[in-house]
Structures are given as C-alpha cells and as structure tokens.
Amino acid sequence: MSFKVIPKAALPDWIEQMRRSQRVVGPKPLHGQHVFGEIHGAAEIDLDYPTTVIPPKKYLFPQQEDLLTYKLDGSAPSVVQDAEPTVVLGLHTCDLHALHLLDRVFEKTHVDQPYMARRAKTTLVSIECLRPCMSHSFCKSMGTLSVTDGFDLHLTDLGDDYGVDVGTPKGAALLDGLKGVREATGDDRQRVNRIMTEKWPRFPLRLEFDVTELPSLLSVSYDSKLWDELGERCLACAMCTNVCPTCYCFNVADEVELTLTAGKRYRVWDSCQLDKFATVADGHNFRAKRGARQRHRFFRKGKYQTDAFGLLGCVGCGRCAQACLVDITPVDTWNELHRPATEGTKEAAA
Amino acid sequence: MSTPLRDTLSEPSIYLPTAATIADVRAVGKREKVFTFELPKGLSLAHQPGQFVELSILGVGEAPISISSSPSRSNGTFELCVRKAGDLTGVLHTLKAGDTVGVRGPFGRGFPIERFRGKDMLFAPGGLGLAPLRSLINQVLDERGNFGRVIIAYGARDPGELLFKDELERWAERSDVELHLTVDRGDETWSGPVGVITTLFPKIEVHARNTVAVTVGPPVMYRFVLMELLGKGLSEGNIWLSLERRMKCGVGKCGHCQINHLYACQSGPSFSYAEIKHLGEAL
Known part of the structure; x- marks a missing residue:
C-alpha cells in the first residue's frame, strides 16, 4: 500500500495508543530466553530478539482452547467466543509464513470458527530479521527470510527509525494519529534497500539442495x-x-467441574510423535x-x-x-x- | 423437506453438536447395542452408507461412530450400533429411550453405491464390521432389482458375537441373498462352519469381472481377505473397504486419522483398494 517511517522514539506512544483499543503482544525476555507475552509498555518489548520458545501461533490457536461450555441439566451447550482484539507486534517472517499455512488449513473445506474468529481480530505487525537468530535456523533455505505480503504492517529496523511497509487498511489504522510518523522519502527507501542487500549474505544456506x-x-x-x-x-x-x-494437531476432551453441574469441551495441542x-x-x-x-x-x-x-x-x-x-x-x-x-x-x- | 444435518454445521461452530434423542435401544450382541436416534423436527441425517457421525455425551466426550442404518430406511431416524469399549461407549450403554446425546455429521465419504449398481455384490464383514456394512447391505436389498447377486460372507469370533441375528435369519430365508456364516470358535449352539472368514471364500464362486466386494472388519482381517478377493480375480478398483481411525474432529483438522497424506475423515473412511494400496500406513 504505502511506505512510512516511525522514529523509534515514538514506540512508547504507539504501544500506548494501540493498547487503548486492544491487547498488544510481542517478544519479551524471560529467564534468559524470549517469549511472546502481553506488552504493557515499550520497556517490556524487545524487538531485537533472537527467537521465542513458542511461536506466536498461540494467539490464533492456543495451546488449550475452550470450544463449548455446558450445564449438565440437559440444556444445549454454548459455543465459546472469546477472541479478543490483539496486535501481534514484532513477529519474524518465518512465523508470518507459518500463519499463511495455518490460515489455509483452518479455512479449507470446513471453516474452523475458533481459529478464524481469532484471526479476524488479530493485526499482524511483522519485523524484518537482519541477523541470523540462532545456529539452528534455516529460513533462507526455506524461502522465508523475508516476506512480501500477509502482514498488516511490516517493520524494518533503520537504526533510529523503523521503516513501515503498510500491507492492509487494518495495519494503516494502527498508525492513525500517531505523532512522528511520516511518509518515506527516497532516502528512506534507499536505506531499506541497502539494509536488505547487506542482510542477505549474513544468512547461511543450510540445505544442500533447492x-x-x-x-x-x-x-x-x-x-x-x-x-x-x-x-x-x-x-x-x-x-x-x-x-x-x-503444527496444529489437537485432541478434544471434556472436563467436568467439581460440582458436577457444568463442564466444558476443549481442544488441546496434540502430537503425532x-x-x-x-x-x-x-x-x-x-x-x-x-x-x-x-x-x-x-x-x-x-x-x-x-x-x-x-x-x-x-x-x-x-x-x-x-x-x-x-x-x-x-x-x-x-x-x-x-x-x-x-x-x-x-x-x-x- | 427436511434440512440435512450437515447444513447446520457451519454456524456458529463446526464443533457444536446437535441434540439427538434416543428413540429405542436394543441389544444385538453380547457387548453391542443398537441405538435409534431422532433428530430435532425438520432435520434429517441424509447420510450415505459408509459415513460416520461424531457422537457426543456432554461431560464425557466425543467419538466417531459409523452409521448402521441405511438411508432407505431412515424414516427421520438413524441407527448406531455401538460396542461397549471405552468411557464414552460405556456411558452410552447406560442410556435409555428418551435420553439425549449430541451428534455432528455425517462426515467422510461413503461407499459409491451409484458405481455398484448393476454389479454382483460380495459383502465380507468381520465382527463389528457388520455394523457399518449393514447400512450398505440394507440399501442394496431395498433396491434389490438394481443389483446382480448379493453374497454375504460374515465371520465372527464365536456364535455369541454374531450381530443382528434377527436380520441374519431374514437374509438366510431370502432366495435372492446368499448368506455364508462362520465363527472362529464354535459352541454347543453352533452347527455351522468353524474357521476364520477367509475359510468361506473357497465355497463362493464369483464372476470376477462383474463383482464388487465390500469388506469391513478389524485391521488384521483386511490383508487376508484382500488376498482371497484378489485371488478370485477381482480388480483392485472393485474391492472396497472402510479404514477405521481415531477421527477426533471429523472435519480434517486434528490430524489423528491421517493415513499418509489422506485424512480418513475427508477422503474416506471408504476407500477402494486401488486408492490405498500404495499407502504404507493404510493396512
């Protein structure tokens, strides 16, 4: 859509502004690793993170998710609809590519409403990786080292600023009224191009074939x-x-409250292993x-x-x-x- | 006109079951009962033989159960034949007429009966495999004129495990049904053949090029029955079977029923042997 620039100094205001209408989640340090968690202010987020233990898919397909709640009195069960508006701020392009796949999986043939409801209320702000995050990653070999679409906003670290590729109107709306945001100039675009050119050789090709x-x-x-x-x-x-x-395989199980008067049906991550x-x-x-x-x-x-x-x-x-x-x-x-x-x-x- | 149940699946959630009321319960084996269900007014199951439903009891769970009644005999109801085996089926066996359960479905691909018309039919159920196959058998018998010979070769572990004895008797009396029964182990009530299901095949002559065989039974049975059927010269595309898997969701998401790249709940559970013979995880 368009290309804008946000000064890094505007990050606290931006997070505060987004938090007025929705939950903001992003990478933050925890016990020496990084995890995606709720961001209450700019001091908590670390957008220069290596990778997270669990990918951000957990906001669309939680590890455990209630599908139905019911009373054990013969009445009909209720469908749980608890998706909340969420900005996922700072997901890496590998994780964004993964969500493209999950979108197709949960949309195809039978639309999976629990996933799609969360998806509709989620805004994805991805960030370009400029250095390999760890020795095990092989995004360049898998073609996921960058991204051309599927994001609402996509950030590139320009030093004092973030370059912002606006992918959707939903993404553009996140910037509405934010002080300091401006249209990118020719110089900004050249900065992005240089950074992208410099980043590519830093990543190894690890598969020995195409x-x-x-x-x-x-x-x-x-x-x-x-x-x-x-x-x-x-x-x-x-x-x-x-x-x-x-991965998205799951099991479905029921759980009854100790009172034996009510219960719920939930799904929980399962594993073919x-x-x-x-x-x-x-x-x-x-x-x-x-x-x-x-x-x-x-x-x-x-x-x-x-x-x-x-x-x-x-x-x-x-x-x-x-x-x-x-x-x-x-x-x-x-x-x-x-x-x-x-x-x-x-x-x-x- | 009634609305097919599957049309109600899409909203508000594919995981929301519809209440079905038990209209009748009868024992058809030592551990098996047939439950007749009624859907709410205006809804019909509108299934094909070979499809299954997800049966749920709130507070206990949900399990895939193949449909045992034929579409030709629906009268607004459908039947599930359930062996008492685990938590869900154990609770189901305590329920009585008037109680309600939840159902979702019907799911999966049934047997392509339109491709079977005009053929001789050889049905080979083993044990509980008669439960799903009964749907197809009764459909065929209800349009008997559209088919050639109807041969049923049914094997069970012992005489007490032969299901649907009343229907077996009716089939035995019909001149247009060739019924062969065997049990692995006989007892004092049994005067028929003793031996595994494959011992029946040498007695059955078929016109291989015009015969469709449909076999449903435990996994271990398929390999031996397939050898017999192929040995008779049936083509791989004319041998059909139903692959049992643990379909947790029924809608192609949860991954439990995957057979190599195929989801049994979407592409099956009914498959021709030609479709699955190259799949390492099928049999």
Whole structure:
C-alpha cells in the first residue's frame, strides 16, 4: 500500500495508543530466553530478539482452547467466543509464513470458527530479521527470510527509525494519529534497500539442495533406512511439534467441574510423535514405531502440506532442532536423504 | 423437506453438536447395542452408507461412530450400533429411550453405491464390521432389482458375537441373498462352519469381472481377505473397504486419522483398494 517511517522514539506512544483499543503482544525476555507475552509498555518489548520458545501461533490457536461450555441439566451447550482484539507486534517472517499455512488449513473445506474468529481480530505487525537468530535456523533455505505480503504492517529496523511497509487498511489504522510518523522519502527507501542487500549474505544456506526439490525428494525417500535410525534416537517427547509454528494437531476432551453441574469441551495441542496418537478404539496403533512417527512428521513438513495447501509445512525457524535433546533436525534429515540420492546419480552417470 | 444435518454445521461452530434423542435401544450382541436416534423436527441425517457421525455425551466426550442404518430406511431416524469399549461407549450403554446425546455429521465419504449398481455384490464383514456394512447391505436389498447377486460372507469370533441375528435369519430365508456364516470358535449352539472368514471364500464362486466386494472388519482381517478377493480375480478398483481411525474432529483438522497424506475423515473412511494400496500406513 504505502511506505512510512516511525522514529523509534515514538514506540512508547504507539504501544500506548494501540493498547487503548486492544491487547498488544510481542517478544519479551524471560529467564534468559524470549517469549511472546502481553506488552504493557515499550520497556517490556524487545524487538531485537533472537527467537521465542513458542511461536506466536498461540494467539490464533492456543495451546488449550475452550470450544463449548455446558450445564449438565440437559440444556444445549454454548459455543465459546472469546477472541479478543490483539496486535501481534514484532513477529519474524518465518512465523508470518507459518500463519499463511495455518490460515489455509483452518479455512479449507470446513471453516474452523475458533481459529478464524481469532484471526479476524488479530493485526499482524511483522519485523524484518537482519541477523541470523540462532545456529539452528534455516529460513533462507526455506524461502522465508523475508516476506512480501500477509502482514498488516511490516517493520524494518533503520537504526533510529523503523521503516513501515503498510500491507492492509487494518495495519494503516494502527498508525492513525500517531505523532512522528511520516511518509518515506527516497532516502528512506534507499536505506531499506541497502539494509536488505547487506542482510542477505549474513544468512547461511543450510540445505544442500533447492527447497523446491523437497517434496519430490521425500516422495522417493519413504523407505529410507534413516527413519529407523531417527526412531532409535527419538524420545517421543513431542517437543518438536510443541514448538513448531506450523503444527496444529489437537485432541478434544471434556472436563467436568467439581460440582458436577457444568463442564466444558476443549481442544488441546496434540502430537503425532506421542505413542497413542494413531491408536484406535480396539487398541491397534497405526504408527506404533517412533521411526514411522518421525517420518510422518517430516513428510507433513516437506510434502503432505505442500500437496494439500500449496505451501511448505516447514518455515525453517529452527525451534524443533533447538528443542530436540537428541539432535534430530530437519536440516540434517533432509540433507542426509539428499546425499545418497546425489551419489547414486553420480554413480549412474559414471 | 427436511434440512440435512450437515447444513447446520457451519454456524456458529463446526464443533457444536446437535441434540439427538434416543428413540429405542436394543441389544444385538453380547457387548453391542443398537441405538435409534431422532433428530430435532425438520432435520434429517441424509447420510450415505459408509459415513460416520461424531457422537457426543456432554461431560464425557466425543467419538466417531459409523452409521448402521441405511438411508432407505431412515424414516427421520438413524441407527448406531455401538460396542461397549471405552468411557464414552460405556456411558452410552447406560442410556435409555428418551435420553439425549449430541451428534455432528455425517462426515467422510461413503461407499459409491451409484458405481455398484448393476454389479454382483460380495459383502465380507468381520465382527463389528457388520455394523457399518449393514447400512450398505440394507440399501442394496431395498433396491434389490438394481443389483446382480448379493453374497454375504460374515465371520465372527464365536456364535455369541454374531450381530443382528434377527436380520441374519431374514437374509438366510431370502432366495435372492446368499448368506455364508462362520465363527472362529464354535459352541454347543453352533452347527455351522468353524474357521476364520477367509475359510468361506473357497465355497463362493464369483464372476470376477462383474463383482464388487465390500469388506469391513478389524485391521488384521483386511490383508487376508484382500488376498482371497484378489485371488478370485477381482480388480483392485472393485474391492472396497472402510479404514477405521481415531477421527477426533471429523472435519480434517486434528490430524489423528491421517493415513499418509489422506485424512480418513475427508477422503474416506471408504476407500477402494486401488486408492490405498500404495499407502504404507493404510493396512
């Protein structure tokens, strides 16, 4: 839409202004790490953060979310509608790409109202990453190192200012009446261009092949011995899926109050890595082996989601690799699958 | 005209069940009861054989249950045949006529009966697999003239586990139904064949090119039944089965029922063997 500039000095006013009409959440330090949490004032937010433990998807798809509440007197249950207007301030582009996928997942075929209600009330203000956040991230390989759309506002750190790419009218409205905001000049645009040019080489390419080959690589890797090897190491702890910005599998359960007069039905994050995830009523488990569960996870990330939704299921944030106690990582896994195939091709050619 | 229940799903939430009242309960096996449900006035289930509903009891939970009645016999009601197995089914078994539960659905893809018309039908239910297959069998029997032979090969663990005995008797009496029964273990009441379901197949001659087989049973049964059916020369596209999975949401989101890239609650649970034979997680 348009390109504006906000002086960093205006951040406190901006946050205060947004907070008058809605909740503002953003990255803030906690116990030596960063988490997304409510921002009450500019002193709390750290927009120059590396990454967060849990991605901001939790504001659209909470770890636990009530679907229905009811009384146990035979009356009809009520649908829980508790979405509150929220600005997610400072999400990285990997996490924004992940939300593109979740938007498609929850919109397709059957519209998932709990997600869509939160989505409609959420304003996304993303920020350009200028340095790699940690050794495990591989956003450049996954094509998520920057973003061209899907945000309401997108910030670029220009030193004393933020360059602001206005993506939607909803984003533009966040700036209404803010003192110090101005239209970008030719000089500002040149500053952004220089920063973008300088940032690109700082990020390593960590996949040893082009990511557009990933779905086809997986399609010939279903019977690889690597899955058994990963299964031997995997602890089935589900940390990888817990911290993943694109995972959305859930369980549904009921909980009755101690008075036994009322209760609720809620959904809660679940994981294909947990033992009983694919177990049916008679006890048969269709993915009993950990290797099969890891394969399922990597196929969802690199192929199934692409087949179904046209977007990769992995955005290269590196959280799963960081969280894994036994060093199972997407980069190592996919590179390992690619290597023998390449060697085989060379042998065949020779 | 009644409104199909699925049209009420979209608002305000796909997770909101509609109240259904139990009109009748009857035992059809040692651990199985058939529940007849009525939907609120003006609503009908409008299902296809092979589809399922999410059955819910507030305070207990929700589970996918295949529909056991045929659309041809709906009369505004539908039937679920439920084995007492877990928390939800345990509570359901204590309910009586007049009690209410919640339902969402119908979900999934049913059997493509329009493609079966004109064919000989070979039904091969195993154990509780008769519950969902009964929907299709009765639909076929209610438009009997549209089909060739109707062969039913039903196997259960023991005579007490043969479900729907009254209907089995009626099918046995019909000259246009070929009914074959077997039990894994006989008892003093049993004078029929003893053996697993596959022992019935050598006795059944089929015209392979004009036969559609539909088999529903426990996972372990499929591999052996498939070998028999393929051995008779049936084409992979003419062998249909229903894949049981733990469909928690029914709407293609929660991930529990995924078979490789397919969601059983969306693409299935009815599949032809041709559709799933290359999927490592199907059988």
